Amino acid sequence: MIYFDNAATTLHKPEGVIEAVVRAMKTSGNAARGVHGASLGAAGTVYETRKKLAELFHCPRPDHVAFTANATGALNIAIYGLLAPGDHAVTTALEHNSVLRPLYDLEERGLRLDMVPADRLGNVRYEDFERLLRPDTKAVVCTHASNLTGNVLDLRRIGEMAHRHGAYLIVDASQTAGCLPIHMEEMGIDVLCFTGHKGLLGPQGTGGLCIRPGVELRPFQRGGSGVHSYDRRQPSAYPTRLEAGTLNSHGLAGLSAALDYIAREGVGALHAAEDALARRFYGEVSRIEGVTVYGDHSQAQRAPIVSLNIRDYDSAVVADVLYTDYEIATRAGAHCAPRMHEALGTTEQGAVRFSFSPFNTLEEVRIAVEAIRDLSKE
Amino acid sequence: MPDSTLRYYILFENYEQGLALHGLLDEQGLPNRIAPAPRCFKEAAACGMSLLVEEADIDAVRQCIKENRGEYRAILPLAGQLQARRDKYC
Numbered sequence: 001m002i003y004f005d006n007a008a009t010t011l012h013k014p015e016g017v018i019e020a021v022v023r024a025m026k027t028s029g030n031a032a033r034g035v036h037g038a039s040l041g042a043a044g045t046v047y048e049t050r051k052k053l054a055e056l057f058h059c060p061r062p063d064h065v066a067f068t069a070n071a072t073g074a075l076n077i078a079i080y081g082l083l084a085p086g087d088h089a090v091t092t093a094l095e096h097n098s099v100l101r102p103l104y105d106l107e108e109r110g111l112r113l114d115m116v117p118a119d120r121l122g123n124v125r126y127e128d129f130e131r132l133l134r135p136d137t138k139a140v141v142c143t144h145a146s147n148l149t150g151n152v153l154d155l156r157r158i159g160e161m162a163h164r165h166g167a168y169l170i171v172d173a174s175q176t177a178g179c180l181p182i183h184m185e186e187m188g189i190d191v192l193c194f195t196g197h198k199g200l201l202g203p204q205g206t207g208g209l210c211i212r213p214g215v216e217l218r219p220f221q222r223g224g225s226g227v228h229s230y231d232r233r234q235p236s237a238y239p240t241r242l243e244a245g246t247l248n249s250h251g252l253a254g255l256s257a258a259l260d261y262i263a264r265e266g267v268g269a270l271h272a273a274e275d276a277l278a279r280r281f282y283g284e285v286s287r288i289e290g291v292t293v294y295g296d297h298s299q300a301q302r303a304p305i306v307s308l309n310i311r312d313y314d315s316a317v318v319a320d321v322l323y324t325d326y327e328i329a330t331r332a333g334a335h336c337a338p339r340m341h342e343a344l345g346t347t348e349q350g351a352v353r354f355s356f357s358p359f360n361t362l363e364e365v366r367i368a369v370e371a372i373r374d375l376s377k378e
Numbered sequence: 379m380p381d382s383t384l385r386y387y388i389l390f391e392n393y394e395q396g397l398a399l400h401g402l403l404d405e406q407g408l409p410n411r412i413a414p415a416p417r418c419f420k421e422a423a424a425c426g427m428s429l430l431v432e433e434a435d436i437d438a439v440r441q442c443i444k445e446n447r448g449e450y451r452a453i454l455p456l457a458g459q460l461q462a463r464r465d466k467y468c
Binding site: 031032033034035040043044046047050062063225226227228230231235237239240 | 391
């Protein structure tokens with residue numbers, strides 16, 4: 001199988017990640033529960049992982065890195081922890097449902113929500129943020145890159161505008177963590193939400209959020225923390241405030257090993273490899289008659305995603321044929337990005353998304369291009 | 379058999395705070411070891427882990443914490459307890 005569904009999850013993990021998970025499953029106790037060797041081993045792994053993530057994303061404090069099961073969990077904590085009915089928030093048409101649905105839910109309860117639209121290329125106009133930001137805006141919630149088009153947003157510019165209006169910037173980095181450089185302080189990110197199993201090359205069931213010191217998030221869930229056991233309330237110190245229940249220290253051991261791999265290889269080098277494959281693929285398929293490619297591929301910095309359609313064929317059928325006849329795994333349909341599809345005019349047809357990782361090869365790209373060429377002739 | 383030696387326990391808000399200070403003290407070559415936080419400290423023992431420091435080292439540890447702005451909840455003495463014979467964890 002040729003795997004081009006890396007925006008959903010990276011299939012190929014560094015060998016060290018798998019070894020670390022297996023080792024942790026044989027040795028790890030419950031992190032922050034008890035002080036015997038097995039527990040401390042897990043606590044140490046979790047703590048080291050926080051430090052590596054803080055370093056990668058330039059989060060000033062490792063204890064302001066809180067773990068969740070995925071980016072959705074992190075975004076729910078950030079959105080519900082910062083926003084309340086009566087507040088005003090700004091988001092964009094590029095968002096995944098992991099951003100939209102919590103915001104819609106709050107909107108039904110009195111949040112005032114404005115959305116920056118996208119054009120047919122999937123681009124926003126930054127003037128629209130300025131237009132929609134108000135003195136009472138509490139937060140801008142936006143993705144770093146669209147999971148459908150791969151278009152990247154200029155977070156530095158958005159962060160500067162948000163802060164000028166006294167608003168927080170919450171970022172969904174699901175498609176960029178591990179792929180593109182992220183600097184919380186320079187980009188003005190107040191809460192960065194990430195998943196561990198995509199560009200970070202770690203196991204599923206890992207993710208989290210990095211919180212700028214001074215940003216106070218209400219706890220999303222409450223329960224056992226291993227500390228302050230006689231208090232009725234969830235402990236106030238980060239990360240315990242946001243981490244009720246047993247952490248996935250087995251998965252985090254894998255994520256820690258993945259972060260070591262990324263540190264060795266370098267985010268820049270890894271992204272250069274996947275970006276070259278995505279651009280080669282785009283360059284070839286965009287010239288094929290009957291193929292429509294979505295997104296702004298003139299952007300200098302992009303997530304390694306190329307979404308397309310062939311004539312008016314249903315995207316699910318195209319993906320099915322790609323897999324059954326060519327053994328090429330892609331993702332068809334709506335991609336949990338309803339507003340983005342509306343902007344692109346693909347609500348009915350959906351799109352076939354090819355998403356690349358540093359472990360894909362030029363030969364795989366060549367085979368995929370030929371498959372698209374074949375199908376476009378039918 | 380109860381031991382009359384006075385020892386100091388550094389207590390924390392959570393494991394992250396404790397592990398951070400443990401790393402700092404190790405880095406500075408100051409003897410300390412991770413130990414369960416004694417329950418007799420009640421509310422001060424908010425986190426189950428503590429750092430155990432011998433009386434002879436406590437002044438240097440306090441100085442190190444001050445200079446590096448190390449975070450902790452409390453430093454409390456305790457005597458009259460059993461003593462482990464070796465450092466099992468570090």
